[in-house]
Amino acid sequence: MIHRLLSARIENDQALVRVRDRTRQVGDMFGLDNLQRTRLITAVSEIARNVVQHAGTGSIVFFFRDEDEQAPQAIIVRIADDGPGMDPAALPANGQRADGKIMLGIAGSRRLVDHFDLASSPGSGTRVTLEMHRGSAQPIIGRAELAPLIDQLARRKSQTPVEELEQQNREMLLTLEELRLRQTELEKADERKDEFLAMLAHELRNPLSAIGTAIELLKRKRNASEADFLRLGDLVARQTAQLTRLVNDLLDVSRVTRGKIDLAVAPVLLTDLIDHALETTHGAITAKHHTLDYEPPAEEIWISADNLRFRQILSNLLHNAARYTPESGRITIRVTREENQVAISVADNGIGIDATMLPHVFDLFAQANTSLGRQDTGLGIGLTLVQRLLRLHGGSVKVDSAGLGKGSRFTVYMPVLAHDAAARTPQDETVQPARLPQQQAAAGSRILLIDDNVDAAHTLRQLLEDAGHVVAEAHTGERGVAVAKLFAPNVVVIDIGLPGIDGFQVAQEIRAQPATSASLLVALSGYTSDAMRQRGHDAGFDRYLTKPADIDTLEEMIRIR
Known part of the structure; x- marks a missing residue:
């Protein structure tokens, strides 16, 4: 549903000041961020300036659109005039002139908003509709909140030209600062991407090198014994499994990021999930002679989860604990019931995490140390997968570490399934039928x-x-x-x-x-x-x-x- 907020006439340059001010007020009251607000103000003022220059007078109307299945909540601005009109096909679609410079006016404003619509023809005037979506992080504005906002808009006074100029300067400084911050974030993301590509090449070459060496050894060893074949065969199998897990993680994080993973959620016993994850990671834990400390919970705890994906969550945490703990370390698993949720913690006494890295542990491609001399490798995608898969399950994960060399603890939180819902789960579904x-x-x-x-x-x-x-x-x-x-x-x-x-x-x-x-x-x-x-x-x-x-x-x- 679309709600009318306010309207105004566009008659002269003084009216352009009021239009800018009104657009700022609407953007501010309806939760647009600094950059969104500046983009909308710029686009509206450019179209309004066109009205004054080419038609003499026109009108502007502000609307608010409710969220629905097809579109988010948005501010809609409609600017119309009865001027000479134009042929929209004659405008460059990308807002650039032939010499590559950016155009403003209609063609340039199209680039500044989330949706742009132009209706015009020679001799029939022009109507431009601009749309700016509210951010997904903003709380939804319900009908109860809408009426007071409209009332506040009606009572707000317009700024004087001097006040408007001062406001524009303040907004320009805020926008420049925000652009600098975003540029810094993009530069850091680009650095992480380059580090990731370098680490990916390293991670792929390691098992490929081991496999190639094993094959070359078999070719040269003319009198290879059965024990040689078994030993080298095990090596190739381990390295192939590592390559497969690496590729699967890459594909999974791509699917999760694009929202392409559908969970087959069903009631499942938590201890079964942990047992399967321990079975999967047994080789990685024993290879480094770690001690595993795990006490299953005394009571049955059921959760609603995708069996395969939740085992993947736990396996990734256990693999990390095994990988980043020096030989003969200790890995502890604890399960505690906290009212309507369960906490599963995986702790180790390994290399720990620096305090500056803790906020970025779950970032895609994040690596605490990418130097050549670090103890172990990884692509920085396993923990991203853990966090995003847990979000799909309605759960969460947090990390704690006292610092470098002091180990780390990852704690998974999941809602506990009600006892009556778990009791309705068919217990014989996992029984394998007799072979015919x-x-x-x-x-x-x-x-x-x-x-x-x-x-x-x-x-x-x-x-x-x-x-x-x-x-x-x-x-x-x-x-x-x-x-x-x-x-x-x-x-x-x-x-x-x-x-x-x-x-x-x-x-x-x-x-x-x-x-x-x-x-x-x-x-x-x-x-x-x-x-x-x-x-x-x-x-x-x-x-x-x-x-x-x-x-x-x-x-x-x-x-x-």
């Missing part, structure tokens, strides 16, 4: 791999053949469709990013063949967005696997097809 005889017959499946990465296809083929399957390969989409006709596989694993026809079209064509209409189609891709998964479902895929393929997960898919 036909599900146990995993060996002997006819599997077609379609992937343009020949090395990846060869290695996956060897793993599947070692498990007893009959496997064929194709390295283009067209070849894959042809082989499917001859081979008649009951499982087809298809890379999405194929040359020529892509994996989606390949899936559609294979699904359309009588011999493979009921085959299990598995998408294998580095593309992990929800939109790509939906396209896969629409194309006929039964399952969607993220690269690198987890062989155990693929085997399970084949087993229960």
Whole structure:
């Protein structure tokens, strides 16, 4: 709903002073910040000046719009005249002249506001509508608050020209200071970005270097023993897992930042989540010989959470504790009930956090120390993920540290689920059904791999053949469709990013063949967005696997097809 605030005539230069003053009053009373207010005043005064110069007289009306599903609360200003009009198509859309200089007037004002609308034609006058949105941090103005604000506006006196000039000077100084602060923030953000890119290169090269060295060692060691293969194989597996976790964190923080993560929230027992997180991080904790101190709560505590994402929150905190604590350190987990919420704290006696860094711990790409000699590495995205995933859950996280060398404590707060809601949760959903005889017959499946990465296809083929399957390969989409006709596989694993026809079209064509209409189609891709998964479902895929393929997960898919 739109509410009329006030109106005024635009007749001469003196009226321009009143227009500026009224715009300032409206912006101030309805919660625009300094920069928003200055932008709106500038845009309104430029359009009003055009009215005086080209039409002689006109009118200005201020409105306030309520929030709805399509738009936030906003101040709307409508300026109209009965002058000669104009052709809007003749104006440059970007507000710049041919020589690159910024225009004011209509073309320049368009750049200053959140929404701009121009209605005009030669001989029919001009109407300009400007819109400035209230900030999301501002409290919503309800109807009860609106009437007193309108009354205050009606009783406010206009400033004299001298007072207006003094006010403009004050606003200019405030705006310049705000611009300086924002420039400083942008420069710091740019520095963090550069540090992040350098650290990303370092984090990627470390495991790649270890993997490359292990492979080179196997190539040179002609009489490698079974123990050598096991040791180097474990090394490659660990480094591959590290790379996978790194890429997954990058993708997750991108999705969370863009609001692309949907939580599958359900009642879940908190101790189950902690146990799973401890199982996931067991290797990182024991590798540095840390002592773990954890006492499960005496009572059952249920929360409403996405099982996978909340385990990720706890795992990230435990990984951080293990990583930034020197060998033979101590990691403590405590769970305490505080009325209607639960606090889960993860504390360590590690390197601690400097007081100047504490306010920025959860900032994206923030790093306490990016020097080459620091003890350990990281991208500075894990804690950002923790905070943003918790916000999606309706929870929060805080950090405490007495300083460098004195350890740190991260405390997660979540609302506790009411006992009656938890009691309605089916307890048998996690019980695995008994395997049927036909599900146990995993060996002997006819599997077609379609992937343009020949090395990846060869290695996956060897793993599947070692498990007893009959496997064929194709390295283009067209070849894959042809082989499917001859081979008649009951499982087809298809890379999405194929040359020529892509994996989606390949899936559609294979699904359309009588011999493979009921085959299990598995998408294998580095593309992990929800939109790509939906396209896969629409194309006929039964399952969607993220690269690198987890062989155990693929085997399970084949087993229960």
